[in-house]
Amino acid sequence: MATMHFFLPLLPDEHYYSRIARMAVLTPTKSITDFYHAWLGVNRVLSPLKDYEAIRHDVATTTHANTKTTAREDVLYRHTSAGFYRHFLNVEQQRALLDVASKDKRKAFFIPWLTKVRHAHCWQSCPQCIEDDITKFGTSYWHVAHQLPTATTCHKHRSQTLMTRCNHCGWQQTDLRETPLPDISCPECEHDMSENLPVANAANAAIQKIGLALHLSSDTSQRPSHKPQIHRLVEYAFGDTIRDRQQAYWETKAQIEHAFWDWVWENRIDSYFDVNADEELQNILCLEPIMNTPTKVTPLAHIIWLAFFHHIGQFDHARLSSAS
Ligand SMILES: [Zn+2]
Ligand SMILES: [Zn+2]
Secondary structure (H helix, E strand, O other), X not given: OOOOOOOOOOOOOEOHXXXXXXXXXXXXXXXXXXXXXXXXOOOOOOOOOOHHHHHHHHHHHHOXXXXXHHHHHHHHHHHOOHHHHHHHOOHHXXXXXXXXXXXXXXXXXXXXXHHHEHHHOOOOEOHHXXXXXXXXXXXXXXXXXXXXXXXXXXXXXXXXXXXXXXXXXXXXXXXXXXXXXXXXXXXXXXXXXXXXXXXXXXXXXXXXXXXXXXXXXXXOOOOXXXXXXXXXXXXXHHHHHXXXXXXXXXXXXXXXXXXXXXHHHHOOXXXXXXXXXXXXXXXXXXXXXXXXXHHHOXXXXXHHHHHHHHHOOOOOOHHHHHHO
């Protein structure tokens, strides 16, 4: 690995890849390929998809083996999406994530169906944060909170929908090697990407609130929780509904599922996914596997169901803190 002659610190809530991309901007153009090769070893796309799996090796090398686990934990949990996804990993997987030596356990961190989650492989940015960050730090940068699969608006500018793509030419922010710094104008056609953004609804806000709570939760690997995980919360909320309605299980289940799908179509929940047909979405969000085989279901499906149970008054956010 080539010696790096400069090293930029991570900015607040900055994604780990964003810092690498900012450093690339300061590197002379002719050595840019060498620069990325030195950092990534391989020709890797700088995508938020499974970032923590890819990054943990970089974190291990750049924070040195003798650095305390807490430093690596801080980088992974605060500067990648691991802070969010770790809640869907078991305690052993969470420990392996932070263990420098466990190089061969990549597959251990498998999160199902991520490739179907639209925001999981596209970078999102907030036009107001871009302006604020330039004023405050002299540069725009990619925030982790904007990259959560649950994020539709900015966590700071609550009503500001995030930019993912150009509404004019369809260009998408997928690789930071192409767009090292977030910008309001499209790099392809120079249109203003902050124009005509969809307005977030109450369902989007509820989904986002749960995602952000998981991302910001402060428990550590030193004190991992052995309480029932987030994986079980949909089942609990459903159980409460059964008790409240005092009718046959199948009857409640049919009513709940019916109301859920009305809510999904009303609130355009399908826009969270890249699916070809309604049946595909119905498989991803199907209630039975979420309760019966919860670890085989994508995290966003759990969160969407929790947001729905919150909507019908069967889910209390306090449960999140005891589960995460
Ligand atoms: Zn913002
Ligand atoms: Zn464009």
